Amino acid sequence: MADLSTTFLGIRSPNPFWLASAPPTDKEYNVQRAFEQGWGGVVWKTLGEDPPVVNVNGPRYGAFHGPDRRLLGLNNIELITDRALDTNLEEIARVKRNWPDRAMIVSLMVPCEEAPWKKILALVEQTGADGVELNFGCPHGMSERGMGSAVGQVPEYIEMVARWCKQHSRLPVIVKLTPNITDVRYPARAAKRGGADAVSLINTVSSIMSIDLDNFAPTPTIDGKGSHGGMCGPAVKPIALNMVAEIARDAETAGIPISGIGGITTWRDAAEFISLGCGTVQVCTAAMTYGFKVVKEMASGLSEWMDEKGYRTIEDFRGRAAPNVTDWQYLNLNYVTKARIDQDLCIKCGRCHIACEDTSHQAITSMLDGRRHFEVIDEECVGCNLCVNVCPVENCITMEQIAGCDPRTKKPIPDAYANWTSHPNNPMAREKQQFAAEPVLLPDAAE
Amino acid sequence: MNELAPQRPDIAGARLDPQALARNFSDVHPPLEAHEALVEADRCYFCYDAPCMEACPTSIDVPLFIREIQAGNPIGAGKTILSANILGGMCARVCPTETLCEEACVREAAEGKPVKIGLLQRYATDAVMDTGRHPFTRAAPTGKRVAVVGAGPAGLSCAHRLAMLGHDVVLFDARQKPGGLNEFGIAAYKATERFAQKEVDFILSIGGVSVETGKALGRDIHLADLRRDYDAVFLGLGLAGVNALGLDDETAGGSHDAVAWIAELRQTTDLAGLPVGRRVVVIGGGMTAIDAAIQAKALGAQEVTVAYRRGQDAMNASRYEQELAQTRGVHIRCNLTPKRILAANGHVSGIELERTATVDGRLVGTGETVIVEADQVFKAIGQAFDPAGIASDGSEAQGLATENGRIKVDAERRTSLPDVWAGGDCVVGGEDLTVVATEHGKVAAMSIHAALTAEPRGAVEAIKNKVLGAVEALTGATR
Numbered sequence: 001m002a003d004l005s006t007t008f009l010g011i012r013s014p015n016p017f018w019l020a021s022a023p024p025t026d027k028e029y030n031v032q033r034a035f036e037q038g039w040g041g042v043v044w045k046t047l048g049e050d051p052p053v054v055n056v057n058g059p060r061y062g063a064f065h066g067p068d069r070r071l072l073g074l075n076n077i078e079l080i081t082d083r084a085l086d087t088n089l090e091e092i093a094r095v096k097r098n099w100p101d102r103a104m105i106v107s108l109m110v111p112c113e114e115a116p117w118k119k120i121l122a123l124v125e126q127t128g129a130d131g132v133e134l135n136f137g138c139p140h141g142m143s144e145r146g147m148g149s150a151v152g153q154v155p156e157y158i159e160m161v162a163r164w165c166k167q168h169s170r171l172p173v174i175v176k177l178t179p180n181i182t183d184v185r186y187p188a189r190a191a192k193r194g195g196a197d198a199v200s201l202i203n204t205v206s207s208i209m210s211i212d213l214d215n216f217a218p219t220p221t222i223d224g225k226g227s228h229g230g231m232c233g234p235a236v237k238p239i240a241l242n243m244v245a246e247i248a249r250d251a252e253t254a255g256i257p258i259s260g261i262g263g264i265t266t267w268r269d270a271a272e273f274i275s276l277g278c279g280t281v282q283v284c285t286a287a288m289t290y291g292f293k294v295v296k297e298m299a300s301g302l303s304e305w306m307d308e309k310g311y312r313t314i315e316d317f318r319g320r321a322a323p324n325v326t327d328w329q330y331l332n333l334n335y336v337t338k339a340r341i342d343q344d345l346c347i348k349c350g351r352c353h354i355a356c357e358d359t360s361h362q363a364i365t366s367m368l369d370g371r372r373h374f375e376v377i378d379e380e381c382v383g384c385n386l387c388v389n390v391c392p393v394e395n396c397i398t399m400e401q402i403a404g405c406d407p408r409t410k411k412p413i414p415d416a417y418a419n420w421t422s423h424p425n426n427p428m429a430r431e432k433q434q435f436a437a438e439p440v441l442l443p444d445a446a447e
Numbered sequence: 448m449n450e451l452a453p454q455r456p457d458i459a460g461a462r463l464d465p466q467a468l469a470r471n472f473s474d475v476h477p478p479l480e481a482h483e484a485l486v487e488a489d490r491c492y493f494c495y496d497a498p499c500m501e502a503c504p505t506s507i508d509v510p511l512f513i514r515e516i517q518a519g520n521p522i523g524a525g526k527t528i529l530s531a532n533i534l535g536g537m538c539a540r541v542c543p544t545e546t547l548c549e550e551a552c553v554r555e556a557a558e559g560k561p562v563k564i565g566l567l568q569r570y571a572t573d574a575v576m577d578t579g580r581h582p583f584t585r586a587a588p589t590g591k592r593v594a595v596v597g598a599g600p601a602g603l604s605c606a607h608r609l610a611m612l613g614h615d616v617v618l619f620d621a622r623q624k625p626g627g628l629n630e631f632g633i634a635a636y637k638a639t640e641r642f643a644q645k646e647v648d649f650i651l652s653i654g655g656v657s658v659e660t661g662k663a664l665g666r667d668i669h670l671a672d673l674r675r676d677y678d679a680v681f682l683g684l685g686l687a688g689v690n691a692l693g694l695d696d697e698t699a700g701g702s703h704d705a706v707a708w709i710a711e712l713r714q715t716t717d718l719a720g721l722p723v724g725r726r727v728v729v730i731g732g733g734m735t736a737i738d739a740a741i742q743a744k745a746l747g748a749q750e751v752t753v754a755y756r757r758g759q760d761a762m763n764a765s766r767y768e769q770e771l772a773q774t775r776g777v778h779i780r781c782n783l784t785p786k787r788i789l790a791a792n793g794h795v796s797g798i799e800l801e802r803t804a805t806v807d808g809r810l811v812g813t814g815e816t817v818i819v820e821a822d823q824v825f826k827a828i829g830q831a832f833d834p835a836g837i838a839s840d841g842s843e844a845q846g847l848a849t850e851n852g853r854i855k856v857d858a859e860r861r862t863s864l865p866d867v868w869a870g871g872d873c874v875v876g877g878e879d880l881t882v883v884a885t886e887h888g889k890v891a892a893m894s895i896h897a898a899l900t901a902e903p904r905g906a907v908e909a910i911k912n913k914v915l916g917a918v919e920a921l922t923g924a925t926r
Binding site: 067068069347348349350351353354366372392393 | 482486494497498553
């Protein structure tokens with residue numbers, strides 16, 4: 001059976017599934033229940049300075065639902081812990097003592113000055129916690145006070161605080177990054193420069209979940225007003241995967257340990273983050289939607305899949321996908337595909353046809369010999385994959401690589417790999433060709 | 448030796464307590480709750496050129512109305528339905544969806560579980576009717592008057608569409624109430640809580656339609672007069688005649704015409720007061736037979752048998768209806784044809800049936816007979832167009848052509864008379880379905896409208912000259 005245990009920054013946990021810093025990790029009672037269900041570790045809900053912050057007393061969550069009210073996105077305007085620092089520290093110490101094999105990371109957020117950081121780090125060390133996570137991510141409330149994402153959006157601040165933390169504590173330091181930024185590589189590089197041991201991402205995405213059209217106010221609505229919140233849940237996973245990949249393949253940050261966060265709901269989501277290089281994953285929304293038991297599915301699913309693939313440990317597949325994330329310019333333009341519709345699986349809904357006909361390349365029939373029939377017209381198909389994505393039947397439409405001549409361009413498809421960097425339509429490539437000694441003939445299947 | 452004492456026929460009311468009766472006659476398909484409707488609406492794929500829409504005789508834009516429900520707009524959904532089929536509420540309840548839209552649903556092909564189009568349609572049309580407002584407005588008055596004869600689905604649909612287009616309509620019906628088979632024929636558990644009358648009120652609330660009940664064609668009103676007094680006439684006469692078995696003692700006590708019995712049941716305010724036999728035999732294999740059988744059972748009959756002369760696959764009642772009857776305890780027996788009504792003292796005591804077989808594609812008796820004891824026998828072997836109404840006033844002579852005993856119409860539901868249209872069950876090609884009759888009425892109304900508003904010959908030329916003249920006057924140009 002697969003070994004799910006992980007060692008992240010020297011911190012051991014029986015599995016890579018940690019609970020992210022959030023309401024589920026705000027109290028001993030909750031964390032105790034989480035560990036009973038099998039969670040490998042927790043990042044304790046962010047601690048701040050006393051006196052504790054206060055939360056709104058109206059609704060603090062908003063939702064984005066899929067079919068049957070499946071929660072696809074959850075946003076919140078909750079602040080960091082609103083309990084006294086001492087209470088939290090005492091509980092952290094007790095939980096760590098009772099559960100020595102589980103990872104205990106403590107999330108921190110104090111003003112951007114050295115003294116408060118120094119002070120709180122010392123207190124956390126005394127609890128026996130395994131590490132700290134610097135909350136530079138929360139996009140609501142705290143950011144208005146110069147903390148959270150207000151820090152995370154300024155690489156210099158990240159570097160500065162990370163450095164203080166490394167200087168004043170022997171604990172491993174994880175910097176939690178905000179996605180509310182143009183290019184996540186800059187804050188990640190800053191964290192590394194500051195000496196951070198790892199990054200975790202993503203924190204929540206700034207969002208307004210909906211507008212209540214009866215009173216024209218954002219939801220959740222508090223006395224007629226609303227404020228943007230931070231969104232998490234399945235809807236943010238694609239954003240998170242991209243940001244993790246950007247850091248994993250950036251020359252400056254490649255190899256930095258990453259704890260992946262963002263919409264992880266099943267074992268498969270977790271495996272995807274790990275395959276991009278994450279050493280652990282953090283979960284919140286899935287637990288807040290279904291309870292702590294979801295970790296059992298995650299552990300069993302990951303274990304079964306690893307057994308099936310022959311991966312004995314997490315390290316056996318960790319990071320395997322990272323090298324396959326590349327820039328657009330390096331994609332093979334001679335990889336030519338056409339959609340293929342399996343007529344036995346086709347239920348004749350016609351969505352492939354109308355999507356292609358109305359919005360793309362007019363490459364799928366709707367009739368053949370007077371019958372309702374959907375088939376790809378290779379002469380028009382650019383291989384875009386839209387039909388695959390809109391088809392309601394799994395595997396009914398697939399993309400197939402073709403060889404020989406592309407019926408659309410009427411050009412032979414070269415066997416060789418060729419990308420944009422050398423394509424004749426690329427002005428940069430033409431520039432180079434001018435000075436070539438010999439005429440350059442470039443293989444080309446693209447128009 | 449004494450024969451068994453001939454039992455007195457056991458026909459009685461109040462066989463069941465009021466709760467059981469209410470349960471048996473409650474809505475056969477309870478409406479969807481709001482959340483159920485959203486979940487079901489989410490299942491629709493919003494197909495291109497959707498097969499369900501194609502399968503609907505009234506061409507309701509099914510994917511669009513389901514998407515409107517899904518987007519939290521049930522009123523818009525209802526308007527989408529009603530704009531194609533003003534009797535969309537009744538059709539949602541009585542359509543054999545399993546052989547129409549839901550059979551065509553791609554999810555039927557995919558997984559054998561079509562989207563519940565009928566129930567979603569009911570959800571949306573109920574939402575519109577619950578507003579208490581009519582969703583459509585009338586066009587400017589045209590000054591034209593149309594007589595619509597028959598206030599069943601075809602006539603109601605025709606009258607509504609004509610009124611919407613700005614014409615004034617007088618809607619005649621032979622019965623004391625409008626609604627036709629929706630009011631008098633549909634099984635009670637399919638249209639509960641007076642739905643048929645509520646729908647009639649809803650349809651007529653557009654205005655411009657005056658209803659004259661108790662007016663039978665050929666008795667109180669005459670086609671020749673209608674043609675003289677109105678700009679156009681629509682005949683939605685239905686099938687007033689019932690087929691007879693052609694057996695002795697067919698008129699014995701306890702032998703009933705199922706259509707009339709169902710009509711009586713539908714008009715009964717106190718179901719407990721309606722007598723039903725302890726043992727009931729229904730002859731026939733169509734929807735009327737099934738409806739009579741299920742309702743006899745629902746009233747408390749202990750043994751209800753449907754006897755049909757052909758095999759089960761040949762039954763006109765849908766498989767779904769057959770199964771509904773069977774799960775409600777009706778015994779369906781096939782390949783049995785009536786031979787003799789058994790009567791004692793002028794009252795039905797049973798029926799003798801002969802077994803049949805299909806030989807060389809023909810149905811033949813095998814000579815073997817069985818006897819089923821019964822206190823009541825219902826005949827449901829089909830209805831027929833009664834030409835008395837159009838014949839007695841000499842309209843045949845006026846040239847109203849018929850074919851196979853029904854009125855002949857073209858694709859626009861025009862009869863052989865230039866100012867007379869017809870639709871519903873009374874025409875050739877009528878399918879005995881509410882939804883088909885509704886479509887006939889709508890198509891006829893559009894055709895009538897086109898005929899009544901067509902520019903007279905030469906009008907286009909006159910307008911052209913007038914415009915040219917005006918241009919000349921303005922520009923000083925000469926031709």
